[in-house]
Amino acid sequence: MPLISLRNIRKHYGGYGEAPKVEVLRGIDLDIDRGEFVSIVGASGSGKSTLMHIIGCLDTPTSGEYLFEHEDVASLSRDQLARLRSKVFGFVFQAYHLIPTESARENVEVPAIYAGIDEVTRQARAIQLLSGLGLGERLDHRPSQLSGGQQQRVSIARALINGGTVILADEPTGALDRESGDQVMTLLRGFAAEGHTVVLITHDQQVAASADRIIEIQDGRIVRDMRNPRMKRVQDAAVARTDTGYETSLGSTPIHPPGRALGRLLPGVTDACRAAWRVLNTNRARTLLTLLGIIIGVASVVTMLAVGEGAKREVMSRLNAMGSNLLQIGSSRPKSGGPRGVITEEDIEAIAKIPEVRRVMPILRDDALVRFGSFSRNFEVLAPTEVMPEVNRWPVLHGRFFTREENRNVAPVVVLGYRAYQYYFPDAGNPLGHQVLIKDAPYEIIGVMSEKASESGHINHDERLYVPRRTGMVRVFPDQRDESYLVVEVVDSEQLYRAQENIETLLLARHGRADFWLNNAAARQQAELEARNSLTMMLALIAAISLLVGGIGVMNVMLMTVRERVREIGIRLASGARQRDIHRQFIVEATLVSLVGGVTGILLSVVVIAALALLEVPVAPSLNALLGAVACAVITGVVFGLMPARQAARLHPVAALNRE
Structure with missing residues (x-):
């Protein structure tokens, strides 16, 4: 069997679609025996290179049957085809197809890497081959440092x-001078004499006359298949040994079978890291620009987290001092049932007399439609006493807060929360002296509170309006006779729990039942927690954006x-690389870029934090x-490296080799 x-x-x-159909091969029938030296000759465009690609499992036929050692190649998976290219086929191309960042020895080792051969064995094998081909002193030279003939010998x-x-x-x-070309043909005849099957496309x-068998192809069909009786391969092999120093024993060196899965994985990763580092080192300017995205992202994340944590601690200390x-x-x-309780004026006066209490601020509240010009919206309106800025340690931003006299006289004045001010005055104009309509009644704006934001997760003080307490009772909420709630300022935070116990005891004694609720500093602690979480979320967002930008750059x-x-x-695919090998590369x-950028970003952040x-x-x-x-x-680099890696792994070998 052939x-x-x-x-x-x-x-x-x-x-397909509008693309015209171009037939390259038109029913090829061909048998090649083991050890034959066959030349396939034909003009450019005759289909000879396509035929070689199909024979070498770089391409697949549209139809027909291809058997290699009695096995149907069409039934093989992509990994099995890659294995076949790695272990059986050796390609020698006109354009040499050497990896520019690798040395001569490393270029020779590429197929052995994908065959799973250990590093020591493959290095010794590469050195032996190159030395036998007269390149023993050029092992560490890159392709750009070699002549055309030397590059072709590396590919051999x-x-x-x-x-x-x-x-x-x-x-x-095709790309060599006559002398170098003769040397290459002498080598190929020598390999054929040793028992290699040589298929020469020319x-x-x-050149074709150097083979034992000449096959001529025209327009995708074999038009001649003849033996060449003039060739004496034994004599040529002797000439090859004499002229080039190539020893026939090289071709019989045993190849070690692949080791266990782990043994194949680790060398693959090591070689991938080495190749990746050389690529990055070769394109230093581009690598630096790529690293900048990761460096800036990591440095900004670490710095912002450090600054944010410091700021949170500062904010928490201020919160503790503010309420x-x-x-x-x-x-x-x-809970036992019955009507809703009522906090009366007498209750307020009794609470104010408790020793641990500094002052009590009753507050009425309800929603109301508030209009100003063409703006109309429902806001929560609060009616506290004049001490609210002092009790809450909350300064007025513009104008002033209402006075005791205005409270006593039921003055139609209002102070806007910061968000309410922004809503009614989007151009940041001066609101003082203007009037808003609360339930169709005019109220003069006398001030704007500074921004305070959310205090307990769902209450936003800035989205409120504030009127004097008596104004609220008489004008805004005439039907509301009980206090919505009280704010009690305790003399000292250390007396907070004692004050709470005394107030609960007092109200239970006066009401005879637990028809009230009471919140202590735990609410303020909740506000502190919310502030912490908000800052953390903000910094996490910054981190995500920074790393996202860096990942997109990668x-x-x-x-x-x-x-x-x-x-x-x-080249790697032709040398036996599987899809997962290219993907891993x-x-x-991408991981190496991200890791180097991450470590550099850490060093930069340490310097910035110290400053x-x-x-x-x-x-x-x-x-x-x-x-x-x-x-x-690193995770960002890996995630954003997946798409380029998948794109690389899906490339077709022939299309990749022929890409300019």
């Missing part, structure tokens, strides 16, 4: 690294890298924040 058997192989491109060594059962040479002398009849000695009391229905650069390295991807690169501390800005750095920022940077 080693390679093709039956009625056809290949066409296009034919790469074709032999895994044994090279079948060597597929596509115009191997348009040069003189941890306040109690709130209101009426409610008893993705953009990786997509650009994929486009620039399409040919390299094709680019994921490792802020010297400027007496409150900061509170955290080790967890440092480690978390790096972890997030």
Whole structure:
């Protein structure tokens, strides 16, 4: 049975939609035996390169049957095809197709990496091959430092690294001078003499005459298949050994089988890291620009978290100083049933006489329609006493608060909360002296409270209007006779719980039942917690945005890298790389960029935090924040590297190799 058997192989491109159908191969029948030296000759566009790609499992036929060692190639998975390219086929291309960032030795090792051969074995094998081909002193030279003939010999060594059962040479002398071309053909004849199956693709009849068998192809059909009786491969092999120093024993060196899965994974990751670092080091300017996004993102996250934690601690200390000695009391229905309780004037006077109480501020409240010009909206209207700014430690931003006399005289005046002011005066104009209509009655604006925001998670003081207590009782809420709630200021926060107990005892004695509610500093602690959570959420958002920007930068650069390295991807695929190998390569690169950027960002943030501390800005750095920022940077890099990696892994080998 032949080693390679093709039956009625056809290949066409296009034919879908508006794309014209172009037939390249038109029913190829071909058998190649093990150890044959076959040349396939034909003019440009005759289909010979397409035929070689199909034989080498770089491409698939549109129809027909391809058997390799009696097995139908069409039944093989993509990984099995990659394995076949790695272990059986060795490619020698006209354009050499060497990876520019790798040395000669490393280029030769590429197929061995994907075959799972350990590093020591493959390095020794590559050195032996290159030395036998006269490149022993050029092992560490990159392709740009080698001549065309030397690069072609590197590609030949790469074709032999895994044994090279079948060597597929596509115009191997097309880009070489005559002397270098003769040397390459001498090598190929020597390999054929050793038992390698050599398939040579050429348009040069003189080059084709070096083979034992000449197959001519025209317009996708085989028009001639003849033996070449003039060739004496044994003599040529002797010449090859004499002229090049190449030893035939090289071709018989045993190849170790792949090890266990873990043994294959770790070297793959190591080689991917090494290759990724070289790519990044080669494109230093672009790498630096990519790193800037991650560096700035991580540094800003860590710095903002440190500043935010310091600010939270500062805010909490101020909150404790601004209202941890306040109690709130209101009426409610008893749990045992019965009518709703009423906080009377007598209750207020009795509470004010408790020793631990400094003063009591009764408040009425209800919703009301408030209009100003063309603006109309329901706001909550509060009617406290004149001591509200002092009790709540809440300053007036514009104008003033109402006085005791205005309260006593039921003056139609109002103070706007900050949000209410912004709603009615979006252009930030002066509201003082203007009038708003509350339930169709005019009230003069005498002040605007400063911004206070939410205090207990759902109450926003800025979205309220404030009128004197008696004004509320007489003008705004004439039907409301009980106090909505009381704010009790305790002399000292240390006496807060004692005051609470005394007030509860007093009201129970006066009412005979628990028809009231009472909140102590726990509400203020809740406000502190809400402030903490709000700041944390804000910083988390900043972190997410910063890392998102950095991740998008990584993705953009990786997509650009994929486009620039399409040919390299094709080389790796032709050398036996599986989809997951290509995927891993680019994921490792994205991870490496993110990791380097994350560590650099940490160092930058440490410098910035130290500078802020010297400027007496409150900061509170955290080790967890440092480690978390790096972890997030790496995760971001991996996530945003997935799409470029998948795009690279899905490239077709032939399309990638032919990409300019």
